[in-house]
Amino acid sequence: QSVLTQPPSVSAAPGQKVTISCSGSSSNIGNNYVSWYLQLPGTAPKLLIYDNNKRPSGIPDRFSGSKSGTSATLGITGLQTGDEADYYCGTWDSSLSAVVFGGGTKLTVL
């Protein structure tokens, strides 16, 4: 059981937009920055979004992040087949003194 809650899967057609939600509490998302990661099969996670809505160098602006209260959302526009992967949200939990992750969301581009 993950501290952060994500939908197990989402799907959309190529070229469309999809959003992935991440729900937490005041001890994690509510009072700390949120990150998002992409993990392709057999590879290490890669940072997509940090500090709620910032993109590291090299990440296209098709990827966006937002946060409201104790929830965060990852948005992906102009979906490509290469975007098929697992996506994880993460943050620091001040009560647990721990990094916490969502259970992951598998994106399928139909």
Added chain:
Amino acid sequence: EVQLVESGGGLVKPGGSLRLSCAASGFSFSDYSMNWVRQAPGKGLEWVSSISTSSSYIYYADSVKGRFTISRDNAKNSLYLQMNSLRAEDTAVYYCARDLRGGSYPDYWGQGTLVTVSS
């Protein structure tokens, strides 16, 4: 370029021990907190432990507390994870990951090293 290279994984019997290492390069290692994160086969990410820049602050997941020990050697740009009393449920790929700013979350990740606990 930030590089994190893990080593030390392998097959170990239940109750056994293993020491993982992570060699860091491409950044000032002593300026960053570091993490170990694991991923069991077919499962999600699970944070294991964090250590601050000077080792003053160390945190563990409840699932490994008392069995695993994180440490670092800033002179050698290296991070370690000593794993004792290993259990089947510790089987996972273990990632070394740099912390964005300390008390936050990982930004750069290594390629991982597989630990298999089985008789």
